[in-house]
Amino acid sequence: MQLTNRSIVVVNKQMTWMEKLYLPAIVMGLAITIKHLFRKKATLKYPEQTRAFAPVYRGMHVLKRDEQGRENCTACGLCAVSCPAEAITMIAAERKKGEENLYREEKYAATYEINMLRCIYCGLCEEACPKDAIYLTDRLVPSEYSRGKFIFGKDILVEPIDKRVDISKRKKAYQIKS
Numbered sequence: 001m002q003l004t005n006r007s008i009v010v011v012n013k014q015m016t017w018m019e020k021l022y023l024p025a026i027v028m029g030l031a032i033t034i035k036h037l038f039r040k041k042a043t044l045k046y047p048e049q050t051r052a053f054a055p056v057y058r059g060m061h062v063l064k065r066d067e068q069g070r071e072n073c074t075a076c077g078l079c080a081v082s083c084p085a086e087a088i089t090m091i092a093a094e095r096k097k098g099e100e101n102l103y104r105e106e107k108y109a110a111t112y113e114i115n116m117l118r119c120i121y122c123g124l125c126e127e128a129c130p131k132d133a134i135y136l137t138d139r140l141v142p143s144e145y146s147r148g149k150f151i152f153g154k155d156i157l158v159e160p161i162d163k164r165v166d167i168s169k170r171k172k173a174y175q176i177k178s
């Protein structure tokens with residue numbers, strides 16, 4: 001059975017003397033190349049230059065502290081349960097007397113890990129968190145040579161007290177959307 005009636009007639013046309021010289025084709029190719037020299041470049045000199053990310057860009061996570069510097073996370077596990085990639089693991093612990101300045105709630109995450117190779121940056125952990133504790137940011141996950149280094153623990157994820165990670169723009173963008 002014939003599937004289509006489309007056909008192309010192949011013509012074995014001999015090249016002209018000018019075409020055999022290839023000069024017109026070379027000149028046309030050069031003209032296209034030169035034209036691109038004066039156009040706005042589509043590429044950037046990364047990492048010296050970077051593009052502005054969208055306010056809701058989903059990059060590397062941060063575990064937030066409250067205004068007193070205490071960790072917000074109460075190890076409820078909702079982020080881990082909502083994670084479709086099963087990338088989050090944690091071990092909960094009870095806050096001891098004298099640790100009130102370290103952890104906001106009576107329970108906290110003694111260990112909190114995200115496997116960044118599993119993570120698909122869906123943001124569901126952020127949405128599930130009832131304690132304002134986890135956010136995705138516009139920071140990129142640094143490249144590494146070994147897979148083990150992509151298991152990010154609290155030493156990387158919890159924001160340093162003296163170097164807070166600003167997520168206000170992200171929060172605002174979500175509020176506008178909702």
Ligand code: SF4
Binds near residue numbers: 121
């Ligand atoms: S962004 Fe998505 S995949 Fe990554 S840890 Fe959070 S819930 Fe899991």
Ligand code: SF4
Binds near residue numbers: 074079080128129132
């Ligand atoms: S980050 Fe939020 S959702 Fe995850 S364990 Fe901590 S408090 Fe619960």
